[in-house]
Amino acid sequence: xxxxxxxxEPEHWLDRHGDALYGYAMLRVRDPALAEDLVxxxxxxALGARAGFAARSSPRTWLIxxxxxxxxxxxxxxxxxxxxxxxxxxxxTWAGKFDHTGHWSTPPARWxxxxxxxxxAELGVIMMTCVEHLPEKYRTLFVLREVDGMxxxxxxxxxxxxxxxxxxxxLSRARERVxxxxxxxxxxxx
Amino acid sequence: xxxxxxxEATQLTSAExxxxxxxxxxxxxxxxxxxxxxxxVYRRQLELLRCHAAKLAASSPDIRLDGDARDRIRAQLxxxxxxxxxxx
Numbered sequence: 001x002x003x004x005x006x007x008x009e010p011e012h013w014l015d016r017h018g019d020a021l022y023g024y025a026m027l028r029v030r031d032p033a034l035a036e037d038l039v040x041x042x043x044x045x046a047l048g049a050r051a052g053f054a055a056r057s058s059p060r061t062w063l064i065x066x067x068x069x070x071x072x073x074x075x076x077x078x079x080x081x082x083x084x085x086x087x088x089x090x091x092x093t094w095a096g097k098f099d100h101t102g103h104w105s106t107p108p109a110r111w112x113x114x115x116x117x118x119x120x121a122e123l124g125v126i127m128m129t130c131v132e133h134l135p136e137k138y139r140t141l142f143v144l145r146e147v148d149g150m151x152x153x154x155x156x157x158x159x160x161x162x163x164x165x166x167x168x169x170x171l172s173r174a175r176e177r178v179x180x181x182x183x184x185x186x187x188x189x190x
Numbered sequence: 191x192x193x194x195x196x197x198e199a200t201q202l203t204s205a206e207x208x209x210x211x212x213x214x215x216x217x218x219x220x221x222x223x224x225x226x227x228x229x230x231v232y233r234r235q236l237e238l239l240r241c242h243a244a245k246l247a248a249s250s251p252d253i254r255l256d257g258d259a260r261d262r263i264r265a266q267l268x269x270x271x272x273x274x275x276x277x278x
């Protein structure tokens with residue numbers, strides 16, 4: 001099947017790329033119904049924009065690009081309803097991590113040496129599970145910043161976070177939650 | 191210049207991934223790290239997580255679109271294609 005045939009049959013986009021689009025959306029929003037809606041919106045928008053497709057090298061990259069825009073629109077809208085700063089309140093991320101002198105109560109474990117190899121696929125799988133279990137706002141922040149590499153200015157504007165300092169605090173918590181989750185899972189799995 | 195404790199060092203270690211540290215912050219953090227093995231481990235861990243996270247961009251969780259949702263989306267697409275044909 002050539003790419004032009006792909007372009008002619010929007011239903012093939014659903015068959016070939018539907019799961020990938022859904023997976024992409026589900027890593028970034030927790031809600032299956034919402035993720036399904038985003039996939040649908042993406043494919044409908046792609047149908048309307050088909051003329052721009054022929055020049056593209058990969059249908060999947062093109063579709064993911066459209067989905068990314070839909071996702072950003074969604075995050076902007078929901079940030080207007082509930083600010084991300086709400087995640088700053090009542091947080092227990094650091095509870096019990098330090099003693100009264102400000103030093104580690106339980107120091108980070110020296111992960112066994114293979115874990116430090118970036119090629120270690122197992123660590124990637126563990127991390128994915130940990131990211132999926134983060135509280136929603138932390139997860140969104142972690143994925144946009146660490147997975148998608150979005151800039152902090154862009155995040156501030158998009159999510160309506162009131163100060164850069166708040167963003168840095170939330171990112172440090174999201175990272176610590178992922179780190180300690182990976183550490184726990186790594187220790188029990190090895 | 192007051193010494194940094196581990197609590198502050200972890201904040202700065204994370205901040206380093208988001209913004210350039212001030213000269214003063216850099217010096218204080220590095221002096222702390224010279225003396226503190228766990229905070230050196232912490233930095234390696236956050237950097238490693240970032241490397242792995244960047245690789246997730248190309249791979250999605252291994253989940254499938256539910257059958258009903260797929261049918262629903264297919265029906266919407268067909269409808270839109272038909273509308274488009276009708277309009278052309």
